[in-house]
Amino acid sequence: METAVIQVNNLAASYQKNTVLHDVSFQVHSGTLTGIVGPNGAGKSTLIKAMLQLHPLLKGEVQFFGQSFKKAKKRIGYVPQRGSVDWDFPTDALDVVTMGLYGQIGWLKIPARTHREKAYAALEKMGMADYAKRQISQLSGGQQQRVFLARALVQEADLYFMDEPLAGxxxxxxxxxxxxxxxxxxxxxxxxxxxHDLQTVPNYFDHVLFLNRTVVEHGRTNEVFTPEMIGRTYGGNMQWMGANANVVHSAK
Known part of the structure; x- marks a missing residue:
């Protein structure tokens, strides 16, 4: 049987003594594109951070490729929320992308020409080659997000986590x-x-994980992305609109 790429068992996490995640368990297999959806305050970002040891766990176990995060971290790429990044840091787009290679370069070594070329190619892929020497503070929100995705791509990871990459x-x-x-x-x-956008989930993701402090449901989008499951996750009054899975959420 194929080893799960991600295996989460009974994960719990808190902020300032308030439990924001409890009894979170799920597994993810290779070659899948999963959307994590849920209302504000559901713990979506906290889940990713806790899995990647960027936020402490109260309890639970997380494995990647059957290993601990420490052993598997070179195979994992992460794009944080854009709002959590210090965009005033004095560096250009090419340097930001090159930072994604430091696991290969070594933190105290100077990047070689091949590393720079690899970083430039990633920028080119994201349509940002013309901005390689532009200070990141001078880029628009969308351009900044493209740069950070390029940084993740250059790592050539096997598993990627992205926290609201489409926001704004x-x-x-x-x-x-x-x-x-x-x-x-x-x-x-x-x-x-x-x-965050329920309307695009059916077109963007083949799997969906409904989260509201714990896993409400997880599975193939065409099987679990239903009005009932959305209602259970978000509460409030849900209105299902048409065959294209357009959803309007009206929270209580």
Whole structure:
């Protein structure tokens, strides 16, 4: 039987003594593109951070490729929320992407020409080659997000976590990001994305994880993305609109 790329068992996490995640258990297999959806405060970002040891666990176990995070971390790429990044840090787009290679370069070594070329190619893939020497503080929100995705791509990871990569970006950037994520999936990579727009879930993700402090449901999008499951996850008054799975959420 295939080893799960991600195995989470009974994960719990808190902020300032308030439990925000409890009894979270699920597994993810290779070559899947999963959207993590749920209401504000559901613990979506905390889940990713806890799995990647960026936030302490109260309890639970997380394995990647059957190993601990420490042993598997070179195979994992992460794109944080754009709002959590210090965009005033004095560095250009090419340097930001090159930072994704430091696991190969070594933190105290100077990047070689081949490393720079690899970083530039990743920027080019994301349509940002012309901005390689532009200070990141001078880029738009969508351009910044493309740079950070390029940094993740250059790692050539097997598993990617992305925290709201489509939040606040323009339509062209959204298309570029989703095209890239679909390409990663087609290459057998595994991608998990915190996502806020229910309307696009059926078109963007083949799997969906409904989260509201614990896992409400997890499975293939065409099987579990239903009005009932959305209602159970979000509460409030849900209105299902048409065969294209357009959803309007009206919270209580």
């Amino acid at each position: 970006v323009d339509a062209a950037t959204e298309r570029a990001i989703m095209t890239t994520l679909q390409e990663l999936k087609s290459m057998g990579k595994t991608v998990m994305v915190v996502h």
